[in-house]
Amino acid sequence: AQKVTQAQTEISVVEKEDVTLDCVYETRDTTYYLFWYKQPPSGELVFLIRRNSFDEQNEISGRYSWNFQKSTSSFNFTITASQVVDSAVYFCALSEAAAGNKLTFGGGTRVLVKP
């Protein structure tokens, strides 16, 4: 069975501070995919980043970066120099590799960026 845990329920920062969101996952598969989604107050799910289990190289994409560590089953996500528009709920999700497999979401972390 797959499981995703986001221990932080809410984080509040002041604009321009960095924000790191934690995600820990469980799966029995050796091949799997990890995702981060953003859910702004309007309610839609916005895809942010993805990673496959064979690629532990950490990357930066604009103000977003992620730290994938298989040894600790963690897939943390950082927003650098946060902006008010980053205020949203962020979900980490996992899909096991077989084609068509479902996504399992974590409980979400609400980020509030104050001006």
Place this chain on the structure above:
Amino acid sequence: EPEVTQTPSHQVTQMGQEVILRCVPISNHLYFYWYRQILGQKVEFLVSFYNNEISEKSEIFDDQFSVERPDGSNFTLKIRSTKLEDSAMYFCASGNGRAYNEQFFGPGTRLTVL
């Protein structure tokens, strides 16, 4: 860019009524999904659909729920007799089963059961 669409955006119904939520997946996708998000909670998987049949369903997806792909373009979720606890945002998603098993989400339908 192709996108998943859902109608209606908001549906209000009385307890015990049947509702049908509609989705138009991306045209060349083969895998279709419904997810549910009760207000303030996480997104939960309901059901996946492939090759005209259910491939997986969660324990939430009981006999009150059904899915259908009636005409090759629409993908529907029917709730036969709605309960108060069915009030939630329902997201449809589709994917081609290839790289990353990536799923593309629709904007959601907010269902309110009174």
